Amino acid sequence: MSTGMRKPLFALLISILLFTVFLVPASAADTTPTGETPSGIPYNRLEREIDAYVNSYIGKSTPGAAVVVTKGDRIIFSKGYGHADLERRTAVDPAATVFAYGSINKTFVWTSVMQLVEAGKMRLDQDIRAYFPKEIAEKLRYDKPITMLDIMSHTAGYEQHPLSTFTLSAENLTSLEETLLSNQPEQIYEPGQVIAYSNFATALAGLAVEKVSGESFSDYEMNHILKPLGMNRTSGHPTLADHPDLREAEAAGYAVKQEGGFEARAHYYVPLYPAGAMEGTAEDLARFAMALYAADSPLFTRPETARTMFSRSYTPNEEILSNAHGFWEYRAEPHVVGHSGNVKGFSSNFAVVPEEQLGIVVLTNTEIEQKLTSGIINLLVQDKARVTEEPVPAADLSPSGELAGYYVQSGGTYSTYHEVTNYLGLIKVEAKGEHDLTLSVMGMSGELKQTSPNVYKFAKSDNPRFERLAPVLYAEISDGEVVRLSKGIATDILPLKGSRSLPALISYLALAILAIVFFLLAPFVLLIRWLLRIRKGALSTSAGSAGGRLLAATVLCGTLLVVNILYLLVNAMINENVTVGQMNFGVALNWVLTLLAAGLFVFSLVKSRSVPQSKWQKAGRAVTGALFAGFALLLADWNFFHFIP
Template sequence: MSYLPGGQTDGRERYRASRSLCRQVAESVSRPDPTRRSVLAGIGAAGATVAAPTVNAAQTARRQIQQQVNPLADRDAFEAFLDGVMETHLESHDIAGATVAVVDGDDEFSKGYGYADISAETPVDADETLFRIGSVSKLFTWTAAMQAVERGDLAINEDVDATLEAVDLPETYDEPIRLDHLATHTPGFEERVRGTFVQNESELRPLAEMLRTEQPSRVRPPGEFAAYSNYGSALAGQLVAETAGSSFETIIEDGIFEPLSMERSTFAQPVPDDFMDDLSKGYGADGRTDGEFEYVGIPPAGAMSATATDMASFVRAFLQDGATDDGRLLEAESVAEMHRRRFGHDERLNGIAFGFYEMSRDGVRVVGHGGDTELFHSLLFLLPEHDVGVFVSYNSVGGLEARPEFVDAFFEQYVADAASESEMSEPNGPPERSDAITGTYRSNRIPYTTSEKFLGFPSTISVSVDDDGRLITQPLGGETTRWMEVEPLLFTEVDGTDRLAFREDDGEITHLFLDSTPVTAFERLSRRETPMVHLAALAISLFVFLATVVGWPLAAGWRRYRGQAGALEGTEPPLRYARWVAGATSGAFLVFAVAFAAILATDPTGLLLGDPLRFRLLLVVPLLGAIGTALTVGLAAHAWYERQWGLPARLHYTAVAIAGVAICWVLVYWNLLWYRM
């Protein structure tokens, strides 16, 4: 269902009618006035003439793309294209509203779609309506950090722990965490949910206090692997604030918002009163149910609210060497440093710059950053070599699916048609080392040491090879993707633009990397760590427990009804209490399983972000079950040693003991046997 103000109902028809026109415009229209893009293109052409008299086909194709990525060459055609895309997204993904800004050289376009407030029928206005931009906020944090580098307050290779005063980092590894580790998501922190978001304004605390009390563990040496880190970005915000002797919010206001005349942007939570009426509401999966204001516990990681027009000013600064008509943000050299690739898991895939990460595709280098709260989903991306930048934000859960479709539509319309497209051939056989690469891999962006670790359970990808020799990947519970090997251990998506690579270490395949997610690595799991093994252990154990707590009383009642003696009657202590111990153990684990599943289904946010007492009390139950398991194992061993009971009774009791051990093993792996934070 679509919730569009009047005047936008024919967008899809205009979109379809305008596609051929837009393509012709992109190929034939040039600007009448010289722009920075044309100057750079001229310099590049001159340099190529001097340095490389002959140009290969790939360079020629790339130069053609550079001349043709020009979305605002015809504003009417672009608006028709955008109207069709956005109306389709709002309707097909149940999105209440969205806002878009595009910068193309000296030109700028912004427009709102749908509603900021459905009940009040308030339309989205790109100039007035503020959206929560989530982790796109990090680009402002890293811009402030680069400004501190320009002032000499910080260095890119700064030892963070040596500089910070309010926060101490654990010395887990010999190598210190540097500023560039934070900027490339490679400091080695585990993921942490508690503290990243809070439930209400009263739970907000000063940044330094939150960073001290909700500090994640260091689980890998810095610089080895990227694992997206909200904490690392917030730590950079604290570092900037300390060196400047001011608050983070003041630094952003004075150093970024004011020079760029971003008068309708803020990191304040909630937003100031004069912005409150213009702040878009966030909506759930149905696009109609509005949610509460989402509070970010570590603001530098994602607390910003802004209009699309303000975001266009920020985009323009990064496309024009750090300066706009309103003021200078950074020196040109600093902008180049922020755009420069600084880390990558595989040189054949996208990597990470300073705060930005690469999103390159179709022969065009792209840098940007996405942003997600539970309700808002945003994206900022730049084509620096073409002076083109885009910001888009959706105010509903459906934006999570619409966002990649927006990028696909933009590139298909303005980039892909200009690129040289090659057809993918059929594989001659299975991939090289197919036996070595198949298996299960899990994202390294998970909690490792806390009871939040269960959040990483679904973050796995299974890898197999089909009968046609294509690689098949499937996320847990997700759809399959097919891949074609183009180089040893490098694959390209059959029906898409993504790429995938494997890392080999001492002859063993250890990691999987995706071109679309350079800020995350996927670690190969041993068989005993795979979700299927854990699910099987849980299912069998819970079945045994259920058979125990239901079957034993029913069997006892049936024997009593028939006047028969029980299998354990007449035994001496401690075996006289064996069934009570096993029954209580089974009951404890069943109660925990039901309660845990119910809480996850009804109030997972409260469990993770609310009063930790509830989580602590919940995890007392499996701990009691573990104690009961130890007693059950001992009693089972005693029964076998003394040859007590009949064989069926001993086997059933042993099954309960084994089930208890199995479920304890699973709970220990996921840090759920006792509370750990």
């Protein structure tokens, strides 16, 4: 090309570039918003602050993470950290890497419900029996209706089902209705009275969406939320059947090893899928965040629907943050709502600040990870310097001594033999001075200061995990009795009462230890005695000897019963893949061994009645009978003979 031709061409290129620059809006020249986050971080320092925080935990609390921040209708920060797959050394990409959202999926259930409420097809205060088959209604213990608001606030009254929330095989999955009908936990609390986090109740809300809309929940979710928002790399189907291409981009899930490093988790499925089966990218979830706070949201036809959804719908006390139509309220100003998530191999958190039009998404590929999932949210929305409270005169505060005692978490299983595991981590509450409290649980302890009548807020602890356990507690007292200590989120703390009081638990434990030691050692004693009699040639076939053999058989049944009970308890604590069939087989074995032992003991009495016995023989028979009877009654009281439906 000649020099003469180059000059006009160069001038033309310069003209095109200048023309293009002047066509670009001024706002596009700098996409960083002005101002600062609710915590006080200037937006122009956002990347620096997030990088510094996340990089201190990558490779320690999680192999990888994706963080996305939205402001208005734009993503203003999106970054992947670490590895999506340690074996393949795959980097995390917030636009492409697919994570499990966990319980953030629940916010899609609540959004679906609010869409149907807006359309006039559902009511938040309607008895849910109107939506479901009679098999579900028949199992309800209380006549008081369960409303959708009760389900949203996790106060429907359901205990946790002893079955695992996860399954290893997709072949074990059935329709949502079949799953709910086959795995119904007991309703153990009156609706609206106790917060007990419930995946089952959330899945019930998903079934209500199915019944009203005529679509499966995953189809409704896809057609009314994901597609309209352009969430093209997200699926709520439990097997990703509607989006199989996402499987290739799935991050590997991990757990932290005690000795350090990470252990890969097998891929699990979630039968109660509306409660936590959703998978997708961080940027897709950010689109959901923007749609929730947008004034012209494609999710709703009226702006007031979203405002209603974000307004508080339940709290045990007005001074405690709690629930906004299924979204949890976060400690920050202005008002922040969201939801965290945790499934096998993955943890997540999601928050929206409607007043600021701010959204925050944090996804990690490690289970029970809180350093990043909670830490990033707090970093951006929580400014402790702004939270000031007027001191309350001591004369207006309540005496804390009446709260002293032992408590247990509400969110457990109490109608099956799994109840025992709830009492392995009792919470001890002690008065500190006249108005404050000290809590101790599982080797942790912390102090809470009373800031207003019966409201206690975290003051200090030697363990950083303690503040997350009890950031604030409200003591609900009725007729001089403590009803509950409520932190407003997930689970309440209930006082031990009646047959589960501390003196009763100690007596049960003493009896259980005595019976277990006796029936584990007795067979060895009998064996030694039998061997000694062989050496002396003193074996007999008399009626008395027959009675002795029957008593020995009774002891052997007691030993087998003890072994089975210990196996059931260990299985309940460590085997997350146990089935109802396996659990009920253990219960059936309890029945067989108990009835067999009772029959053998009675026959041993009959056979030995006409034969002279030494006082030691009589004492041994009496101790065996008393211990076995006491142990059997104890097992009955703790549901070891109760078949799991």
